[in-house]
Amino acid sequence: MPTTMLKTAVVLLLESSLNKLLATDSVTLLSLAKLSGKVIEFKISDAPIHFYLFPHPCGVELQQQFLGDSDTLLQGPLTSFTALLSSEDSSAQFFGNGISISGDTKLAAKFQRIIAEADIDWQGLVANLSGDLVAAQLAKVVNSTRAQLSITTESLELNIAEYLQEEARTLPAGPEVEGFIDDVDNIRSAVDRLDARFTLLTAQVSTQSKT
């Protein structure tokens, strides 16, 4: 019994977190409302996770036991289900990729579309489930990884530039290019001045020859 109570507590927590997220996504709620009355069963083959999902207009109801038959059963390893949630393009990751479907396949397809189109912050779900402290730690790790990544990218760019300029001598260094551009500018100015002087002298010569 204590295990059942504990599992029920986890199901309740997951359900309320999911529904909080879904409450912010009215388009998904509309799609879920259309599946109202259906029962989707999830069975994770390599973990003791087995639950039933009842879509309704305000979100989903989760149950760990159901005395009737579900409309569709989705079964597969945990990695396939997590890949589905973390993938950018959910439709590419969904059924047929380790997840087997039995029962109403049309319902499964409709559910697939809802997941693929849902604008849901799954990381927010983790925060709701794990609590702020763990979520903050996770965010810290993610942020520092991101910062480290940007430093690495910058340093890689510098290294490549240096190799091309100093080692391979394929490209000139920045100051060299600037000096060259300055020289070109000076020559252009000199030519312009010469051109102006030539025009002036030509004008003076033509005036003197008339007089």
Added chain:
Amino acid sequence: MSPVDKDTADFGYKEVPKDEKVQRVAEVFHSVAAKYDVMNDLMSGGIHRLWKKLTIEQSGARAGMKILDIAGGTGDLTLRFARIVGSSGRVTLADINDSMLKVGRDKLTDKGAVANIDFVQANAECLPFPDNHFDIITIAFGLRNVTDKDAALRSMQRVLKPGGKLMVLEFSKTDNPMLSSVYDFYSFNILPKLGQLIAGDGDSYRYLAESIRMHPDQETLKSMMQAADLVNCKYQNMTGGVVALHTGTKP
């Protein structure tokens, strides 16, 4: 005199005339209705949600069913049932107390659950529904407040469809002496003070604690259900028997 024939009923530890019990229970719930949900969470540490969720899971509710939630109070079970049965099903929330019914109706309306729910003020002893009408009937934390429990069980059996299921979720007797003494201390020393502090009504919560002690134990309630012509009667203890879920089927 057998319990069926007596003119008095227990109101907590007191014996009061039957008519007076109805009135006094009504007063208790008028008094606590507004703070009922907060108090439930506080009193049980939120565990009442688990007890109710387990009840829903074991009910076998599915789309299209007709469900009656007696003493449904603030609608915790009704809300979940309404979402499961969908637009083709129907849930009836019945409560004898109009204050509780109003709180429940407002709460469900706020949560957008209105389309497939009926609200009925009714006495569990004489339910105003046709025979063989409901697939599932639940009464959660309500039976101990009913004056004539046998009449209530017979009335529920009447409105159940053959094959339909009655589920009684109610406080019961713990079989662990240590848990019992902790539970007793909590019920009679802490609970009334919490009631006084939060709902401004210590007496009502003292009554709740006493009424739990006066409620029939697991085996007695099971035999009462069998006496009301229900079959496959069984019970499941939760939290060491603090609460028990009894189920029975109409033959």
